[in-house]
């Protein structure tokens with residue numbers, strides 16, 4: 001499938017049109033940003049690893065009945081995906097207290113939650129992705145109530161599929177960010193699922209194996225992404 005015009009360039013990916021109006025090419029870059037692009041860098045081969053890791057997760061989810069935009073991986077850095085109309089909401093699901101939840105509520109990182117927490121953030125760079133709730137999403141017409149319910153259901157199902165898969169491979173799924181869109185009227189999981197968008201901690205050492213190594217200058221960033229790819233069989 002040949003790439004046509006560049007439709008969108010984000011911090012980690014580029015999206016190209018194809019000859020098929022229902023299909024896009026997702027290109028995975030090595031660029032890394034954090035804190036709304038105030039910190040910038042490169043993680044060598046990150047795009048290749050995230051493309052391969054995302055493929056593993058999308059296939060697993062499709063088999064478990066979660067509709068995703070994944071069609072197939074074309075090469076090292078390109079994934080063929082369905083063209084979605086993106087809902088401008090980031091869905092975060094958490095199993096362990098970390099990151100902005102720890103900060104917002106003054107809690108210590110690392111405590112497992114008795115059940116998952118789902119949060120909504122408005123996808124907006126100028127506003128720094130502020131936290132919102134279902135009411136904002138519905139009343140401001142980012143999605144209908146039925147779509148919100150479906151996004152929550154699919155977010156929890158995605159978590160319920162990935163958490164045990166990762167646990168078997170010695171990885172704690174601490175939290176992750178998911179994005180959804182509409183494909184011919186149906187809510188479908190989009191974007192990517194990888195160490196850029198999830199927190200992964202090693203089950204025995206507690207060591208971080210995700211983008212927090214870059215965000216927090218912990219070193220061995222590439223090694224962590226490679227180890228996640230190896231453990232999930234990417």
Ligand code: 5GP
Nearest residue numbers: 092098099100101175176177196197198199
């Ligand atoms: P937090 O709200 O604690 O910063 O993030 C929760 C989870 O969602 C983490 O796994 C984090 O990587 C992911 N996440 C939240 N917002 C973003 C974002 O804008 N970009 C990326 N790549 N991940 C995000």
